[in-house]
Amino acid sequence: xxxxxxxxxxxxxxxxxxxxxxxxxxxxxxxxxxxxxxxxxxxxxxxxxxxxxxxxxxxxxxxxxxxxxxxxxxxxxxxxxxxxxxxxxxxxxxxxxxxxxxxxxxxxxxxx
Numbered sequence: 001x002x003x004x005x006x007x008x009x010x011x012x013x014x015x016x017x018x019x020x021x022x023x024x025x026x027x028x029x030x031x032x033x034x035x036x037x038x039x040x041x042x043x044x045x046x047x048x049x050x051x052x053x054x055x056x057x058x059x060x061x062x063x064x065x066x067x068x069x070x071x072x073x074x075x076x077x078x079x080x081x082x083x084x085x086x087x088x089x090x091x092x093x094x095x096x097x098x099x100x101x102x103x104x105x106x107x108x109x110x111x112x
Contacts, residue, residue, distance in 0.1 A: 007031060007038050011096050018084060022099075029111035030102055031095040033065075038095055046092045048082040061098055066107050077104050 001009075008024075008031060015022045037043040047053045057078060062068045081100045085092045102108060 003039060004031070007044075007095070011093055011099075014091055014093060014096060020084070020100075023103075023108070026102065026108055026111055027095070027099050030099045033111065034095050034098065038093075044094055045090070046094050046097045048085070048087060048092055054078055057097065057101075062101060062105075066102070066105060066110065068105060077101060080104065 008028060011027060011031065012022060012024070015027075031038060046057060058070070058074050062074050062077075063070055068074060078101070081097055081104070082092070084100060085097075102111065
């Protein structure tokens with residue numbers, strides 16, 4: 001099994017623990033879009049206790065990648081994803097985090 005497939009399996013299992021239904025094709029596309037970050041133990045996860053990290057998610061993913069306008073709605077969506085994971089959950093994988101944001105904003109078509 002490739003490292004990419006292993007990562008997808010990990011994400012699918014983690015979503016199962018969170019009781020979140022997953023669109024496997026969308027998860028695969030979002031994971032591919034994360035590039036090599038998914039293979040780096042530090043970069044593969046989002047630190048929700050680091051405001052600079054959350055700002056990077058907002059600016060680099062939501063605004064630049066998804067083309068959304070900066071607003072309080074973006075901050076609320078990020079907070080909602082953190083809540084989905086649970087603040088004490090240390091496995092906030094970037095691909096999963098982005099997947100939930102893509103679903104929240106209805107941007108699935110960008111990953112077809």
